[in-house]
Amino acid sequence: MTVPDHLRAWLAVRDSVPWQPSPSRRGMITPRRDGPVHDIVTRDGPRAARLLAALAQARADAESGAALSFEVLSGWQRHVLGVADVPFRSHPxxxxxxxxxxxxxxxxxxxxxxxLAQAHHTGPGLAARAARLYLDVCFFHPFDDGNARCAFLALTFLLAGAGITLDQVAPLRRIPRRAGSSEDALALAELVAILITNTARRGTAMELSTRS
Incomplete structure (x- = not known):
């Protein structure tokens, strides 16, 4: 039995799902902790150092205003995989x-x-674009290895460009999503929005408590 092309299933969902705008928010979010760093250190074991180096590169790229492209992601993956060259996959x-x-x-x-370029466009809100970008990397699966880590870095990059560092990312990295499921895509967008909102709330509460 031939397995269908789930990338095409994702692209059909991508074009049809009703992506929603994010709630309006102004200013940077200062988290109570650096969620991506915390999760990498506590979860990734021997590969944590390489992933932390890739995260630093992704954040530097966001700060410089770099536009997403395969070349940018490939630069992160060289850190993630500890290799000199990371080509686009040539096989299913x-x-x-x-x-x-x-x-x-x-x-x-x-x-x-x-x-990737559409992640920078106006239209869907930031949370929806971040979720869509994450799933693009997962389902295009551009590398032979490390695609889930790259998807996580891409989402972190996009939020960093908007001045957002989440204080919790475990739900993003633990829950698998199905390529042909609009429900999974929308649930991920909602999860990103919730994580942004909760980070802002907890960060603000921490700042207020230190001034009282």
Whole structure:
């Protein structure tokens, strides 16, 4: 039995799901803790140092105003994987113990770059764009290894560009999402929005308590 191309299933969902605007928010969010660093240190064991180096690079790229592209992600992946060259995959990729297959086609890398560029566009709100970007990286599966880590870095990069550092990221990294599920896509967007809101609330509460 041939496994269908779940990348195409994702792209159909991506174009049809009713992405919502994020609640309005102004100013930077100062978290009570650096959620990405905390999660990497407590979760990633021997590979934590490489992922922390990639996170630092992603944040530096966000601060410099870099636009997302495969080349930018590849720079992060060189840290993540500890290798000198990270090309775009040339063969079908599999995930979820083989239950999902992401195919290859002519122009796939250019299609991926166009999706990455849309993360910077107005339209859907920031939380929705961050969730969509995360899923783009997961389901395009551009690298032979480390795609979930790269998706996490891409989401962190986009939020950093808006002055946001989440204080908790574990739910983002623990829960698998299905490529053809609009419900999963919308649930991830809602989760990102909740994490942003909760980070802002807890950060503000901490700042108020230190002044009292």
């Amino acid at each position: 990729a599999f995930a979820k113990e083989g239950r999902e297959r992401y195919g290859v086609s002519p122009g796939l890398r250019g299609e991926f770059d166009r999706c």
